Amino acid sequence: MIVTYPNPILKKIAKPIEDPTDPEIRDLIFEMLETMEKNNGLGLAAPQIGKSIRLCTIKLDGETYILINPKIVGKSWKKEIGEEGCLSFPEIFVPVKRHSKVKVRFTDKEGKEITVKAAGLLARAFQHEIDHLDGITIEDRKIKS
Numbered sequence: 001m002i003v004t005y006p007n008p009i010l011k012k013i014a015k016p017i018e019d020p021t022d023p024e025i026r027d028l029i030f031e032m033l034e035t036m037e038k039n040n041g042l043g044l045a046a047p048q049i050g051k052s053i054r055l056c057t058i059k060l061d062g063e064t065y066i067l068i069n070p071k072i073v074g075k076s077w078k079k080e081i082g083e084e085g086c087l088s089f090p091e092i093f094v095p096v097k098r099h100s101k102v103k104v105r106f107t108d109k110e111g112k113e114i115t116v117k118a119a120g121l122l123a124r125a126f127q128h129e130i131d132h133l134d135g136i137t138i139e140d141r142k143i144k145s
């Protein structure tokens, strides 16, 4: 089940995951991928299913990303405005300004450290999902008109 705004868990800073290979984490990843698929979301963060831990999943252009303890380690100066939706804000789309490119470091489900560079929609998805782990939602980011 997806947690929707204004549930307070969406405002909490999520806890780091100590053991990425923990079977409970495996099960949670599976549940998140399933939930994302069922709801046609391109990304989901663990707090959105009620778990305040640093885990998010993204599926874009046939590629699946499972990010454990992700961190933005590089970003472009250039920013872009784009419309964003969120499974925790059903049927709402708001303009949000994001870095055009980001470099993200995370642990994969085998416990290996990975660094990915992203641009465009993938860069936006990374920033949106990592925001969730810091208790930040599109409500906080939206450009006020």
Ligand code: ZN
Binding pocket: 085, 086, 087, 088, 128, 132
């Ligand atoms: Zn979201």
